[in-house]
Amino acid sequence: MSTMTGKVALVTGAARGIGQAIAKKLALEGCDVALCDLKAEWLAETVGLIEAAGRKVKCFEADVSNAAAVETVVDGVMKEFGRVDILINNAGITKDTLMIRMSEQDWDAVISVNLKGTFLFTKAVARPMMKQRTGTIVNVASIIGLIGNAGQCNYAASKAGVIALTKSAARELASRNVRVNAVAPGFIQTKMTEALPEEVRKKMMDAIPMGRFGQPEDVANVVLFLAGETSSYMTGQVLTVCGGMVMQ
Ligand SMILES: NC(=O)c1ccc[n+]([C@@H]2O[C@H](COP(=O)([O-])OP(=O)(O)OC[C@H]3O[C@@H](n4cnc5c(N)ncnc54)[C@H](O)[C@@H]3O)[C@@H](O)[C@H]2O)c1
Numbered sequence: 176m177s178t179m180t181g182k183v184a185l186v187t188g189a190a191r192g193i194g195q196a197i198a199k200k201l202a203l204e205g206c207d208v209a210l211c212d213l214k215a216e217w218l219a220e221t222v223g224l225i226e227a228a229g230r231k232v233k234c235f236e237a238d239v240s241n242a243a244a245v246e247t248v249v250d251g252v253m254k255e256f257g258r259v260d261i262l263i264n265n266a267g268i269t270k271d272t273l274m275i276r277m278s279e280q281d282w283d284a285v286i287s288v289n290l291k292g293t294f295l296f297t298k299a300v301a302r303p304m305m306k307q308r309t310g311t312i313v314n315v316a317s318i319i320g321l322i323g324n325a326g327q328c329n330y331a332a333s334k335a336g337v338i339a340l341t342k343s344a345a346r347e348l349a350s351r352n353v354r355v356n357a358v359a360p361g362f363i364q365t366k367m368t369e370a371l372p373e374e375v376r377k378k379m380m381d382a383i384p385m386g387r388f389g390q391p392e393d394v395a396n397v398v399l400f401l402a403g404e405t406s407s408y409m410t411g412q413v414l415t416v417c418g419g420m421v422m423q
Pocket residue numbers: 187188189190191192193194211212213237238239240265266267268288315316317318359360361362363364365366367368
């Protein structure tokens with residue numbers, strides 16, 4: 176039996192892409208899973224994957240940047256499952272354009288969802304996890320938060336913020352046996368990257384030593400490691416999953 180059997184996991188942005196792959200893997204390891212996304216009906220496919228793994232699943236509709244909505248989700252998880260062992264802060268958006276053309280709205284939107292959303296959910300689960308004296312939080316950052324990227328100053332700043340938040344929360348929660356870590360994916364094939372123009376994709380590919388784009392499962396495997404007992408002596412760490420694109 177896996178050490179994850181019966182644990183309760185909460186995954187944001189779980190309707191598709193990396194979030195869906197993470198939710199599926201957690202269920203296959205034996206977790207019951209609470210799913211959150213902007214619209215509950217978008218979660219139908221992920222629900223099917225969790226049920227196929229024979230685990231309990233419950234959907235929550237919320238915008239991660241809305242404090243009241245986030246509180247309602249965590250209260251709902253506690254009511255439905257009685258505890259929360261694992262939080263995966265995965266929901267994220269991009270609104271790319273060069274800095275000199277970027278609107279205040281596009282800056283605020285990306286910071287709100289990617290950074291504030293991660294703060295709100297981390298804060299909301301911190302109390303029950305501290306009470307339980309156990310919990311793991313994994314934040315989905317990005318290599319762009321480490322190296323920056325032309326056309327993504329809002330996204331890069333949000334993900335650098337997620338990394339700093341990860342380290343600060345890790346320091347605050349470590350004594351209560353609550354660990355906080357991050358993954359920093361490189362170029363992963365999802366709807367988010369599908370829209371990129373061919374020349375950008377080609378440039379990216381040239382910068383990847385392993386010569387291939389990543390799959391959502393590549394990220395999910397590392398998230399699983401950070402969420403589970405095999406990483407029990409790790410907190411405040413950032414693991415890159417990028418085919419060698421960034422070497423720290
Ligand atoms: N795809 C990549 O190459 C890549 C690389 C590095 C990091 N990431 C990060 O991985 C995470 C997942 O990305 P993806 O590629 O699977 O993207 P995606 O666009 O396929 O999925 C994102 C999910 O988040 C949900 N979401 C968006 N805004 C939300 C909000 N305000 N509240 C609740 N849910 C919301 C969307 O509905 C969607 O289901 C993001 O944080 C992204 O920044 C992706």
